[in-house]
Amino acid sequence: MDINSRPVVVKRMPERLNSRTAREFLRDVRPFLAADRPQVVFDLSLVAQIDAAGVEMLLRCMSEAHKRDGDVKLASLSDQAAVVLELTRTERLFEIYETSTEAARSFSGFLPNAMRQQLLHNKRSTQSIAA
């Protein structure tokens, strides 16, 4: 049984996130966002400068991911990024984690339970067939 073989992509964001670098970054991550149910984590630990274009790009990525039933999560926010996201009221739209590992793990956080349910279901169906 192969549950959630989809990869979680962790991408580190550049130090300066202005309209030019945001465009380049979006071009880089677009293939990952175009996948089925993309699971993407952006690591913002290096971000020292972010403007409205950078925040807009983050929202665009999130929008793209949601269209394909996926999600974009943020991790390791630098002070600069945290202040700008708070200022622009966008921090409430994202799930934000302390580290990239925690963010990546959160994608599969529900899996043990889901797996248990599926195993239970399989067991019941085999029992009913045997009966």
Next chain:
Amino acid sequence: MKGNMDIRGLLLANSENSGVAAAAPLATLDVAGKSTLQRMAERLQQYGISQVSAVVEDAPSVDLRNFGLPSDVACVSAAPDRFWRTAENAFNEMAQSGAELVVLVRLGAYVEADLEKFVQFHIDRGGRVTQLASGGRKLEVFCISASRRNDAASLFRTQLSHCRIECPVHQDQGYLNPLAGPRDLRQFAIDILTRQTQTCPAGKETKPGVWVAPGARVEKGARVLAPAFVGPMARIRAGAVITRCSSIERNTEVDCGTVVENSTVLPFSYVGAGLDLAHSVAGMGRIVNLYRDVDVEIVDPKLIASVAVASSKRFLASAADVLTYLPRMAWQGLFSSAKAPQPDLRETLRQTSPALGNAAGFETSACDTEASHKFPNMVVARRYGHQ
């Protein structure tokens, strides 16, 4: 004060203790409409010290005209490397022109001391230099006998850290704010607005707890909730909310829909549309977030920007805005879609800052839950990842 004695005041302001913006001495920044320098000059005058001089360190963003000092206060600016020499010269000039006592205040800390008791203590003790202390902490406030120039010189040459003689200390229990950084600056604004200090906001109390200075414009639809202060020539645009001891200083503009909560917006600043400024001191292209204890530079003028200090430049910018208004409206009328309907609460909460351009209309999927359709008045906010 003291009948026949010639007592003068000397105020010093330099940026050595400044943290909010190295570009300007903290004492020159407005807090609830007046700079600390101005408040202290007025306080000295209230105690009958009519001849007050100020020595202020030169800084790129400092414009002497903006200190708002009373017209009878002589103000001298000095380069950082000449600051203490200029201060000593100012003291010597006072001594030469007949002063008997000089009350020297370095800002620094703002203290509401009883200066009459302080001077009386100095006279009674017959000391040459007396220092003020409050709450067990020595302040950079001295009463100096003007004839004791060598003692004064030793003070100035050690940047007020040491005097060649032992100074008696006078304890005072008045209000004290160390004004050592942005946190203190913010606290000072809160204390003024909540009337913890004797000094008041520099404006008219339009309703209980709300002070609006002359020339300020609060547009229709904007809300100023007590306690709050709106400084001279400030503009609060439609839909903006100013609340929780926020202080909007002179010539600032808070754009449409922005919420300013428990924050100070420094003079000559622009705060973009649809932002959420909380627990911060903002201005000069920076935000000091007191909650996170960080000082960050904001490069995007759509978020935080500086407004020209020179009135001619501001006039030109306003004129250009007025001249391009009709063409802009015509362009919008021709090429934009139908007029947007009146937004409701749910719609407003869904939106991010209009400063974000195309992404401003981004809708959080968390608001589109099944439950939200069943209960139209319910707003579902997405939780943080760590909650």
